[in-house]
Structure formats: structure tokens, C-alpha cells
Amino acid sequence: MTNAKEKLVVIGNGMAGINTLEQILKLTDRFDITVFGSEPHPNYNRIMLSYVLEGSKTIDDIVINDWNWYKENGIALHTGQTVTNIDTDNKTVVTDGGMTASYDKLLIATGSNSLMLPIPGSDREGVVGFRDIADCDQMLEAAKQYKTAAVIGGGLLGLEAAKGLIGLGMDVTVVHLMNDLMERQLDTVASAMLKTELERQGIKFAMGKSTAEMQGDHRVRRLVFTDGEELDAEFVVMAVGIRPNKQIGEVSGIDTNRGILVDDFMRTSAPDVYAVGECAEHRGICYGLVAPLFEQGNILAKQICGVETAGYAGSITSTKLKISGVDVFSAGEFIEGPGHTVIAAKDEWKRTYKKILLDQGKIVGAVLFGDVTESASLQKYVREATEMTDEIYGDLMGTGGHCGGKSKTAAVEKMADDEIVCGCKGVTKKVIVDAINEKGLTTVDEIKACTGATGSCGGCKPVVEQILSFVLGDGFKKTAKAGICACTPLSRQEIVASIKEKGLRTTKEVMHVLEWHNPEGCSKCRPAVNYYLGVIYPGEHKDEKESRFVNERMNANIQKDGTYTVVPRMYGGVTTPEDLKKIADVSVKYNVKAVKVTGGQRLDLIGVQKEDLPKVWEELDMPSGYAYAKSLRTVKTCVGSQYCRFGTQDSMGVGAMLERKFERLDFPAKFKLAVNGCPRNCAESCTKDIGIVGNDGGWEIFVGGNGGIKARLADSLCKVKTDQELTDTVAAVMQYYRETGNYLERTSEWVERIGLEDIYKKTVEDVEYRRTLIDSIEHALTFVEDPWKQVLNDKKLRSELFEAGKPTVIQV
Amino acid sequence: MTPQLNAVSSVVLDTLDRFPSRIGRVFIVGDTEIAVFRTSDDEIYAVENLNPHPKGGPLAEAIVSEHYIYDPLYDWKIDLKSGLVQKPDSGQVRTFRVEIADNQVILFTK
CATH class of the missing domain: 3.50.50.60 (FAD/NAD(P)-binding domain)
Known part of the structure; x- marks a missing residue:
């Protein structure tokens, strides 16, 4: 066969x-x-x-x-x-x-290949295209050795390459022959807005320039333009087009x-x-x-x-620039001619621009800058040369009377079955609709898991949402506000309320009584429910090790090769020569691969074998630094009034005190503190969950800062005079967050969701409520225990978790 | 002498009570690391302790839910029965037959 x-x-x-x-x-x-x-x-x-x-x-x-x-x-x-x-x-x-x-x-x-212009000197080292992984590797290498780069070509690819090189720390100039960037996709207005935005992001431009020669030795060193001007560049990316x-x-x-x-x-x-x-x-x-x-x-x-099909009639292309913070879209005809009717709106305050071109009443092209939410509908209208109506106009230009987005779902409804929705994975509308109907999917996440759509760049998420709401109709709204994961439609609030009301005690019980789709939950909800139970029943809830992520179960951070890191406590970032010596000895003895000073002012021993972890803890004989946990990580401090000539408060002392007091407690997510001795703020309070800044008369407390994935400056919560007031306020904020935060929700998101005003009311203004919060956290604190010691004292746990078993051969 | 995986057809891992519910344990058989899981219905499953993700890594520290695990490094969902990685990811981990006899957990290598 x-x-x-x-x-x-x-x-x-x-x-x-x-x-x-x-x-x-x-x-x-x-x-x-x-x-x-x-x-x-x-x-x-x-x-x-x-x-x-x-x-x-x-x-x-x-x-x-x-x-x-x-x-x-x-x-x-x-x-x-x-x-x-x-x-x-x-x-x-x-x-x-x-x-x-x-x-x-x-x-x-x-x-296709990158089009390499035959410019004299372009055969020198350091001149590449931007087309494949090999080019990408060369760019990454170049950024390590050289400082200046030129990108020839101000089109889609050239701008993406330029942004990439900026991100790698290079000084980048885009050289473009024309006066408008992306002139094949954008009109003059959008192009100028794009240039301004990219300049803001650090890219320089040499517009209207044509390169006559690339000079240098074995390697390119500079470009010479036809007008005689020069530009230093030790690395050149040619992105003028493809062949x-x-x-x-x-x-x-x-x-x-x-x-x-x-x-x-x-x-x-x-x-x-x-x-x-x-x-x-x-x-x-x-x-x-x-x-x-x-x-x-x-x-x-x-x-x-041999399946019957209509022939290919060509594509109407649309463009999206993949640079974060810059949303650009264009489709069809975008330069107005005499026969066009132009609808345009430019908003210099919001920095958005929208232009739609009509030819005899039909939509034939569009350009969007800044806000591209209408891109999916416009793409469709342009492809089908849809007749402009009052309804469509209202929808696109934001003046429509209804705000239900009815015609958006109508656009989805009219979309052809085999139209590609997710360009990265090639997923069609029909695949998504079938998945929703046949598997009963109700969220974008489920669609992602099932079809892969939205899983790559995420640009198609709005369209997938529209398809979902179109297919589900009224059913969408009910389920759209989604449970904490695919296992349950319930929100955190509903789960927590039911736990209290029904007196549920274990994750198993919660999932059984609240009718989880998966009786034992998943990696998202089990750790979350285990956390909620711990906050509701401090001291009574038996922490479920099997519902903890690897890091929290092993009390160490797993690395990609399966080794772990060990971070001992260093209260307030202060250590002693004796402790440093001990850390050095243990690191040498257990062949630690790297010793790293962390961002939180302590030492990270990287590359410890799993079976060595208990021995390393035992020999260090220091408390766990909780670098692996959703818990208080570090309290970063500056030198403060003990030694610093500017210091007005004892930041080291207070930082160490707070770290000792609140360590080991579970939080919804990791929790970082900083204490500064004066407003110079050397310990960077503005990017911490709680940032404390000393001044001559007391302390100012900031909340909700984050320096990570989504940077956010902390908000000032209040000023206090004494160290006791400071400790109380910190305690109240921590407990309020512990009780109301969604699992894995950092304070930066929590502050925005709950509102600073409410946090102020509950933790500062309402004295009675504040007292309850403080009492609750004090109660919870009486149950905490050092996890490393716990493992060392429990032989069974130690061998089961950390030691590899050695089987015995059966004698037959 | 530690038994080699290819040389023997079965080995005794440990007694059943030494396997905590829904927490993985590692065993070394010859050159191969094996991750062994006890599910909440007291079944025992064994897979090679090698993450099917291209970047590799261990599996034993996974979160166990029924007869599935969520791998500790990339959160891939893997069926302990077949070793198959669940969609949208793909791959397969090698599985081993396990039987419980007389409170002893026995792993079959062939």
C-alpha cells in the first residue's frame, strides 16, 4: 500500500x-x-x-x-x-x-532574500540583512562589541531591526531614502507621528539620504552619503526590501x-x-x-x-508594525487621490490618527496610528469594499449612539470561514468557531489552548474575542468575566466567600463542593486555593505541599537544568564578615556554580544540586531568604543616619526590624520593601510594594511600586511620625493585601484594581478596621516557621523530596 | 551495584507508604532518572525524569492533578498514562509500567 x-x-x-x-x-x-x-x-x-x-x-x-x-x-x-x-x-x-x-x-x-544594494564597500565585514536566524545572531553578536549601528531602509523591517538594536544598547540611526518612513504603508501624517514616537524611543533618523559608499578597514566604519555627509557606523543592517x-x-x-x-x-x-x-x-x-x-x-x-476550490485572486494586504508602544495599521489604498472621499481624525493630545478612504462610497483603504482597535473591522471592510453606512461610520469614528459594538460582531459574522484570524499560527475563523461549538469553549485562553490562536504575538486577540462573543451570543457576557482558571467559573471573591460561608477546609473540599470541572484543579487554581485557605485559617490550615509550585515546595528556586539556588536572609541587606566567610566556605564545598549579588541586596548561590540543598542549609545555619516564595522577599535599605551624612532616619535598623517581623508570611505574590534614610531615596522606594522614605520628622509610606514586568511608580499613602505608627501601617497594608489580593496579583495591579482611596480608608483612616487588620496579621505571624529548619527536622520529608531513591533488583 | 535499566526487567522501588500523595519522587535506575508519582486514587505512575520541552529539565517536582502533571519549569500538562504532552504543546515522555504487589512498588523496565 x-x-x-x-x-x-x-x-x-x-x-x-x-x-x-x-x-x-x-x-x-x-x-x-x-x-x-x-x-x-x-x-x-x-x-x-x-x-x-x-x-x-x-x-x-x-x-x-x-x-x-x-x-x-x-x-x-x-x-x-x-x-x-x-x-x-x-x-x-x-x-x-x-x-x-x-x-x-x-x-x-x-x-526571498534581503535585497543587498551594491553600494561600494558593502562587502566589508559588519554589513548584514535582516531575514533569518543567522542574521539575528550576527546582530546580537555585533551589539556586544560595537556601539554604533546604521539601518539602511525605513520600512517595516528596518524599523523593527532598529528598535531591536536599540534594545541591545546600540546607538542606532535609520537611513532612509525617502522623506517619509514606511511610505509604502503610511501617509505623510501617520509617518511623521511614527517618526516622533520612534525618536522618543531612542532611534535617530537620517531622512532623504542615499548611501554612496561604506568606508572602513576590513570592517565597515562609516557611511558616506551622496550629499557628502558622513555617519559613523560599525555595523550596518541593510533592510531596503526583499528579493x-x-x-x-x-x-x-x-x-x-x-x-x-x-x-x-x-x-x-x-x-x-x-x-x-x-x-x-x-x-x-x-x-x-x-x-x-x-x-x-x-x-x-x-x-x-484535488479538492475543488476557487482560484487565488490576490490579497489585499494590511500591515502591522511589531514595535511595542507603537501601534500602526494600514490596509488597501492609503494615499488620497482626486477620486477619494477622505474621513480623517487626528488627535495630537492622545497621539492617535485615523484615516479612511472611500471610493464612490466604498471603503478602499485605511491608516491607523496609536489606536488600532478598529483594525480587524477595517481590514474586512477594505477587502470587501464595503459601502460606508451611518452605522459603520458611527462605529469606526466613535460617534455611534449604541456602545454595544453590535456592528463589530456583525463584521465577524460576515467574515469568510477560511479567513485567517491568527496570522502567526495560520488559524482560520472556521477552526475557532468549530472549537467553540464542539468543545464548548468560553474564553480566549481556552481557544488558545485548543487552536493555538493568540498564542504567539497576541495581535489577533480582539478579533478572537469578537468571534467568541458572536458565537456565544448572550452566553458570552455571563462567562466572560471568567473564573480564576479554566477549572471553575468562580472568581476569587466568590471562592473566598464560599470557603468562609461553608467552612471548607482543603483544596479538595473546595473543588468538590464548588463543582470544579477538574476535580483536582490545575497548576493555576490549586496553589491559589491553598493560599486562600491559609489566609482564612491561619495556624489551622495544613499547608498542602502538593499544591505548591516547585520553588515553594523545595524552598529554593529551580533553574532550567534542574539545579537550585540558595539565598540566605541578610536582614536589611546587612551582613557580617563571619557570615560571609561561612557562605564562601559552603559555596566552595558544594561546588556552587556562581555567587551573585541580587537586586535585593543579598547573595544568591546558584547551581546547587537538589540532594545537596538540605546539607547547604544545615551548614549555612542561616534563615531562609524566601527568594523563591510569594512572601516577603527583601527589605532593601540605604546606609541611613547611622553613617550617612545626609541620613535623617536609621534605615538599616528599621529595615532589618521590619524584615525580621514580617518574614515567612504568605502573600498573594512576592512582596518587596525598601527603607530610605532620606528623600534621596537611594534604596529605590518608588519601585517596591511598600516603599518607606525617611524625613526629618518621620516617614512617608508609598505603596504599589513595581520595577518588573510592568513598571509602576508607587503612590504615596500617608506620612507617619513614629516607628510604631510605621510598623502598624505596614502591617495593615500587608494584611489588607493578603486578604483582598488575587493570587499572583502584585500590589501594582492590586492598588489599581482596589483603588488607593479604599486602601487609605481601610489601613489609615478607619482606626477600627486598621486595628482588626493589625491583629489578624499578628495572629498569623505567630504560626510562621523557618522552612529550611522544618525540612532538616523531618527526616522522611527530607529523603522523599530531596534524595533520589535507589531501587533493588528482584531476585527471581 | 546499581541495576542497569536494560539489564533487568523489574526493580523494587520502595514500599507504597514511602510515596507521598501527589508529590513526585526520583529514582535512579542505571543511568536513567525516573520520576514516580502517586495520584490521589493511590495509583503509581512512572515516567523518565526528563522534561519533553526542548530545553529539558526534570519532571519530578511537577504539580499532580488526577493522572496529569503540570511540569515544574514550563507548566506543560502531561498525561502520566501515555506520557503525551497535552495541547497546545506537544511531545511525549517515556513511561514505565508500575505494579504494586504486597505493598511493594515494582517498576518494569522492559
Whole structure:
């Protein structure tokens, strides 16, 4: 039977070719598939390279089909093999590595290359394109050694590259031939707004400049422009455009022009040879964006599998710039001509811009800057040349009488089934609708888990939400405010209320009585419920180790290789020579891989083997620093009045006192403090959960600061005069947060959700309530215990958790 | 001598009471680390202590929910029965047959 399979060969292991294969695999299993790819990687998401450069994603994160995928689908993958010739008569291909393969059907998906301008001197070291992982690696390397960079080309790719290099700490100038950035996607107004925003983010621009020469030694050192001006640059990224990679077609006698010529069914001039993606030229157009590639792949898959399909009629492309903080969108015609009716709104205060072009009353193009919430609807209107109506106008321009967003769901309703919603993963509307209907999904998270949509860049989330609300209708609103995870529709508040009301005692009981979908919960809700129980029943709730994340169960932070880190307490960031000596001795004895001074003023011993953890704790004989826990981490301090000539308060002393008093208590999330001896604020109170700043007459207390994932400056809560008032206020704020915070919600989010006013009322103004809070936390504090000591005193726990068991052979 | 995984067909890991409910334990059989989990219905499951995520790492410290685990490093959901990683992620971890006889937990390596 297997001999009867037709042979399908794919040249090119990129997004276009592999997406087409995925579509084919959904339709049939009748092919024996072989893929040749030049790059040594499995198929990855090229449009997300800018995230890799920016550092927010790794190469692994952007792999779409890992090695396993090829194996599971029985696809023979040959990476590092470039196909050099196609014999279209005998139907065989040859690679540079000497491999040959015969085919019944052949798919060319060789993509495109960076267009490298033949500028004199551009063959010097340090000049690259921005196209693949190898380019990305070169940029990351260059940023380590060199300071100045130039990006030639102010289009989509060039700007993303520039932002990436800025993020890597380079001084970057974008050199652009035209006077407008992204002139192929934006009009002059939006382009100017974009430039201003990017300048704010640190990018410099040399506009209207053409590079005459690249000077230097073995390496490029500077650019010389045609007007004689010069620009220092030790690294140059050429991002002026892409060139379809049509060579294989040319050498094999297949008709080419700018790209490999295809008809509406993606057929080339050679029999049974197809081309798809950026290497193909269809009706005179070579596309360089991702959406057309999915649309072409869809039609091609049907064509190859013999499923009836309408031909490809070309794509209306739309553009989104992937730079954080800069939202730009354009679709269709965006430069107004004499025949156009223009609807435009520019808001210089909010820095937004919206322009819609009509041709004889029909929507034919749009540009958005700053606020792109209407991009999904506009994309659809433009594609379908929808007639402008009062209703649509009201919706798009924000003057509509109804605010239910009815016509937005109407836009979703009219969306074609096979329209791609998630461009990163190639998920169509139909796949999402079917998943909602067949599996009873009610949240975007569930859709992500099931289909992958929104899982990559997240840009399609608004559309997915609209589809969800369209499919569920009224059912959407009820479930939309979502439970704490997919296991329950209940919110934290409802869960906590039920625990108190019904006297529930264990996570198992909570999940059983409150009818969780999964009787034992998941990694999101079990730790949360365990925490809520602990706050409600201090001293009585038996902490469930099995409901704790690894770090809190092991009392150490797990690293990617399975080793752990150990951070002993160093109250207020103050230590002694004796303790330092002990830390050094233990580090040497247990072969610690690195000793790192943490951001919270203490020492982190990195790379301790799991079985050594108890021994390290025992020999350190210091309290756990809780660097792994949702608990009080450190109290950062400055030197303060004990030694500093500016100090007005004893920050070291008070910091150590607060750390001793409140350590070991569970919080919804990690909790950081800082105490400063004067308003110079050397210990950075403004980015701590509670920041304390000393002044001549007392202390000022700040709450809700965060220096992490979403930076937020702390708000001033109140001023106090005495150390006792300070301790009481800190206690009240901590307990109020413990009682009302959602699990994993940092105070920065909590303050915004609950409101500073309410926090002030409960912890400062309302003396009685404040007293209750203080009493509650004092009560809870009587039960805390050092976790390292606990493990050392419990032999069974120690061996079960930390030591590997040694099995015995059965004697037969 | 520690038994080698390929050389023997079964080994005794430990007595059942030494497996805490819903908390993983690690055993070393020859060169292979095995993570063993006791679920709340007192079944025992054994998988190789090797995270199927491309970056690797251990599995034993996972959160256990019924016969699934949530891996400690990347929060992937894995079926202990088949070793299969649940969607939207994919992969598989090697599983081992386990039987409980006379309060002894026995691992079959072949």
C-alpha cells in the first residue's frame, strides 16, 4: 500500500511551504512527503525574529513545527540541503549536498532574500540583512562589541531591526531614502507621528539620504552619503526590501519574472510544479507579508489534493508594525487621490490618527496610528469594499449612539470561514468557531489552548474575542468575566466567600463542593486555593505541599537544568564578615556554580544540586531568604543616619526590624520593601510594594511600586511620625493585601484594581478596621516557621523530596 | 551495584507508604532518572525524569492533578498514562509500567 503513495517534494522549509503542508495533511494522507531546507533549523516564525532580537522571545519560542512534528507526520526533512536543480522532464531534484529525489508533485517555497544594494564597500565585514536566524545572531553578536549601528531602509523591517538594536544598547540611526518612513504603508501624517514616537524611543533618523559608499578597514566604519555627509557606523543592517528567491526556477527553465510565475492555482509553467509564498509572482505581484502566504497555501493545498476550490485572486494586504508602544495599521489604498472621499481624525493630545478612504462610497483603504482597535473591522471592510453606512461610520469614528459594538460582531459574522484570524499560527475563523461549538469553549485562553490562536504575538486577540462573543451570543457576557482558571467559573471573591460561608477546609473540599470541572484543579487554581485557605485559617490550615509550585515546595528556586539556588536572609541587606566567610566556605564545598549579588541586596548561590540543598542549609545555619516564595522577599535599605551624612532616619535598623517581623508570611505574590534614610531615596522606594522614605520628622509610606514586568511608580499613602505608627501601617497594608489580593496579583495591579482611596480608608483612616487588620496579621505571624529548619527536622520529608531513591533488583 | 535499566526487567522501588500523595519522587535506575508519582486514587505512575520541552529539565517536582502533571519549569500538562504532552504543546515522555504487589512498588523496565 505504501508504495502506492504519491511523492510530494517541498523545496524550502519556511512558513509558506510548511503551512501549505499542514493544510495538505488536513485533507489527505496520500502523499509521501520530503522537505529540503537550506537553513539548519526546523520551521520557525520569521515574522517574530524582531522579538528574538528584542530579547522577549528565544529561538525556541518561535519554532512553529519542531523536529517531532516532522517525525509524527512521517515527513522526511533534510536541513542544510539547498536544491540546485529541477529536472522537470524526469521529475527529479538535485541538492548541493548531492542528494536526489523524484517527485510526482513539487512545491517551490524558497521565500526571498534581503535585497543587498551594491553600494561600494558593502562587502566589508559588519554589513548584514535582516531575514533569518543567522542574521539575528550576527546582530546580537555585533551589539556586544560595537556601539554604533546604521539601518539602511525605513520600512517595516528596518524599523523593527532598529528598535531591536536599540534594545541591545546600540546607538542606532535609520537611513532612509525617502522623506517619509514606511511610505509604502503610511501617509505623510501617520509617518511623521511614527517618526516622533520612534525618536522618543531612542532611534535617530537620517531622512532623504542615499548611501554612496561604506568606508572602513576590513570592517565597515562609516557611511558616506551622496550629499557628502558622513555617519559613523560599525555595523550596518541593510533592510531596503526583499528579493524573491527565484533562482531555482531560472536554472530549471521555469518561467520567471520578478518571481516564479504562477497562475490562480499556484501552478508554474512546468507540469506538477507549484510555487507559493514570497518566491511566487501572481498577477504581477510578489507579496512580502504573511497573510497572502496563508491564503495562497490554502488554495494550493486544495489544488494539490484535488479538492475543488476557487482560484487565488490576490490579497489585499494590511500591515502591522511589531514595535511595542507603537501601534500602526494600514490596509488597501492609503494615499488620497482626486477620486477619494477622505474621513480623517487626528488627535495630537492622545497621539492617535485615523484615516479612511472611500471610493464612490466604498471603503478602499485605511491608516491607523496609536489606536488600532478598529483594525480587524477595517481590514474586512477594505477587502470587501464595503459601502460606508451611518452605522459603520458611527462605529469606526466613535460617534455611534449604541456602545454595544453590535456592528463589530456583525463584521465577524460576515467574515469568510477560511479567513485567517491568527496570522502567526495560520488559524482560520472556521477552526475557532468549530472549537467553540464542539468543545464548548468560553474564553480566549481556552481557544488558545485548543487552536493555538493568540498564542504567539497576541495581535489577533480582539478579533478572537469578537468571534467568541458572536458565537456565544448572550452566553458570552455571563462567562466572560471568567473564573480564576479554566477549572471553575468562580472568581476569587466568590471562592473566598464560599470557603468562609461553608467552612471548607482543603483544596479538595473546595473543588468538590464548588463543582470544579477538574476535580483536582490545575497548576493555576490549586496553589491559589491553598493560599486562600491559609489566609482564612491561619495556624489551622495544613499547608498542602502538593499544591505548591516547585520553588515553594523545595524552598529554593529551580533553574532550567534542574539545579537550585540558595539565598540566605541578610536582614536589611546587612551582613557580617563571619557570615560571609561561612557562605564562601559552603559555596566552595558544594561546588556552587556562581555567587551573585541580587537586586535585593543579598547573595544568591546558584547551581546547587537538589540532594545537596538540605546539607547547604544545615551548614549555612542561616534563615531562609524566601527568594523563591510569594512572601516577603527583601527589605532593601540605604546606609541611613547611622553613617550617612545626609541620613535623617536609621534605615538599616528599621529595615532589618521590619524584615525580621514580617518574614515567612504568605502573600498573594512576592512582596518587596525598601527603607530610605532620606528623600534621596537611594534604596529605590518608588519601585517596591511598600516603599518607606525617611524625613526629618518621620516617614512617608508609598505603596504599589513595581520595577518588573510592568513598571509602576508607587503612590504615596500617608506620612507617619513614629516607628510604631510605621510598623502598624505596614502591617495593615500587608494584611489588607493578603486578604483582598488575587493570587499572583502584585500590589501594582492590586492598588489599581482596589483603588488607593479604599486602601487609605481601610489601613489609615478607619482606626477600627486598621486595628482588626493589625491583629489578624499578628495572629498569623505567630504560626510562621523557618522552612529550611522544618525540612532538616523531618527526616522522611527530607529523603522523599530531596534524595533520589535507589531501587533493588528482584531476585527471581 | 546499581541495576542497569536494560539489564533487568523489574526493580523494587520502595514500599507504597514511602510515596507521598501527589508529590513526585526520583529514582535512579542505571543511568536513567525516573520520576514516580502517586495520584490521589493511590495509583503509581512512572515516567523518565526528563522534561519533553526542548530545553529539558526534570519532571519530578511537577504539580499532580488526577493522572496529569503540570511540569515544574514550563507548566506543560502531561498525561502520566501515555506520557503525551497535552495541547497546545506537544511531545511525549517515556513511561514505565508500575505494579504494586504486597505493598511493594515494582517498576518494569522492559
